[in-house]
Amino acid sequence: MLVSWSVLLSVAVLCDAASILVVIPFRGYSHTVGPLKIANALSGKGHNVTVASFFPPKSDGSGKVTHLSLKHESIDSSNFFPIPDKGLSTVEIVFDLHNERNVYAPVIENEAFKALQNGKFDLVILEYFVSDVFFGLVHKIGAPFILIHTTVPYPWQNELLAEPQCESYVAHSLNIGVGTKMNFYKRFVNFVGLNSILAVYQFVFAKEDQFTAEEHFGPLPNLRHIGREASMFFVNTHHSMSVPKPMSPATVEIGGIHIDPPKPLNQDLKTLLDESRGAIFFSFGSVMKGSTLPKDKKDAIMKVFAELDEVVLWKWEDEFADKPANVHTSKWFAQRDVLAHPKMSLYIGHCGALGLQEAVHEAVPTICLPFFADQYVNAEFLVESGMGLYLDFQKMNEEDFRETVRQVLQDPSFKKNALRISKAFLDRPMSPMDTAIYWTEYVLRHEGAPHLKSPARYLSWVEYHNVDVIAALLLIVSSVFYFSLKIAKSFIKCLLSARKSKEKVS
Incomplete structure (x- = not known):
């Protein structure tokens, strides 16, 4: 500093x-x-x-x-x-x-x-x-x-x-x-x-x-x-x-330029997280509206959350009926501050760059549901780095979601790798x-x-990729090859002609 x-x-x-x-x-x-x-x-x-x-x-x-x-x-x-x-x-x-x-x-x-x-x-x-x-x-x-x-x-x-x-x-x-x-x-x-x-x-x-x-x-x-x-x-x-x-x-x-030092959470939210056995944050960020989630996907996700001991914070913009007791929804959460809470065990999102950087900053294991743009590349990084997994949203069913969530929550290697990546991310x-x-x-x-x-x-484009140079080289090589063949052909022809003449004289 x-x-x-x-x-x-x-x-x-x-x-x-x-x-x-x-x-x-x-x-x-x-x-x-x-x-x-x-x-x-x-x-x-x-x-x-x-x-x-x-x-x-x-x-x-x-x-x-x-x-x-x-x-x-x-x-x-x-x-x-x-x-x-x-x-x-x-x-x-x-x-x-x-x-x-x-x-x-x-x-x-x-x-x-x-x-x-x-x-x-x-x-x-x-x-x-x-x-x-x-x-x-x-x-x-x-x-x-x-x-x-x-x-x-x-x-x-x-x-x-x-x-x-x-x-x-x-x-x-x-x-x-x-x-x-x-x-x-x-x-x-x-x-x-x-x-x-x-x-x-x-x-x-x-x-x-x-x-x-x-x-x-x-x-x-x-x-x-x-x-x-x-x-x-x-x-x-x-x-x-x-x-x-x-x-x-x-x-x-x-x-990570958008990441500020974490601010204190409001007292109710802080108490909820402090007293929890662990917490999960689920959000599709500021560009996609979470409450437009298809009903079958919503129901599958909700059933899995209801089985967990962890508190779930779910960014949801509309009314949410029949929520499980451990699920808490809001139109807006201070995502950066929530992810910084020491009880945060898992982040589930769409793998947008900003949210993923915040998860890396705080070493929070992550599950991605990518939809478009760079989210797929970000999801590949997540898997290859070992700090999370990603699911194909179209093919995902209740059992897929359950197995993935439990795997990331229960396997300590995800947290270990998240800490490793976070350390490298912050070392500047x-x-x-x-x-x-x-x-x-x-x-x-x-x-x-x-x-x-x-x-x-x-x-x-031609100059940048040396296409003209490669073409010139190919032309030179092919020309040398062509004329070499011509010369060789002429030489062989002369030899054969000389041999025939010699045979006639004999």
Whole structure:
């Protein structure tokens, strides 16, 4: 801590107050938490910060951050994703994610948002998720910009910034059931899936984004060309929770940035947990509405919970009739604080990045029910690390759920592995927030830090993968082989001709 604070103190002296815009255009609350915390921290360092998001807080605690609301009557920014009957395929995931771009038109037409285009800012921080549309705003402002993403980087994000995809041993973030130990078939699936996603994004989605952006921002350069000029990319990941892989210095891991020190629980909840034999927390996070759980799944889960000695805290947004005595529901729980309670024995969720990081932070064994996006990759990590298990929601029945819950509760290896992963997750030279602030101010001090941008960003697909070089080598080798055969053929022909002539003379 002494080292990190001394570093930040020296940075504070070297970096004058800057005008910073933070744009969070996605309507999921979990995507707002990290960027908003960075905004508040930057404000605390003396910078003038403006935040545009769907979730402007009633108060940021300081009054120093200017908040603009992106809410519109035509956009549902509540818990908007019902629980599906089955997990989504990779194709469904990609198209569902990109359909989010359909809500951006009323956001861009917002008068307060329009005013931002003519604002004077020294730096823009853009939450970059499923669309390139807001690169148009970045271009209009003309300031250096940092991209931030709340989960594992998606293929189109890595491709934009020329981050190695490493598809031979790293499952792309929207893959399902591949894991890290890939045989030929899994490598084949991973390779084809990754490049199919990139092709669809480049030839379909990027063109749609270009049209949408120019419709609202006016004529623009290629949005992908704008985006590749990002000074830095903050990703909410940590190497302890993924496969080791190469990253450029312009991509910085800030995994766990949303995690604050735990706050005291309200007295009733604290007493309930203190006096319990153990506790289970069950939640599908802020994006999916838990109470849309299909009745057959709800009944199966409830029967299993009723058999347990542990207290169960279940995030449920509606009325819940006939609850077992040990099950306690609420529309909202302070998840981070609940998971920090020493009696917490098990976390059950959808394997969203934020919730899983909180479980890792507190070394709580976890069961995942993944549905979409990076949740499958997160679930694979969970199993391979040995700190939990995951279930296929579509196929899951009462007995599957019962056996999985009992296995994780009764086998001490899950807790042991959770403690091991947690120790690695927490062992860092600087906190996630200190890291984000340092590199944000680094970009300000170095006028966009162009020296951190990989030259690979400016290569075509053919150049990046050396397809032209390989083709040239194949041409050279085949030419040498061809002419060698021709020469050999001519030589043999001459020998045969000479022999025939000799035989005639004889």
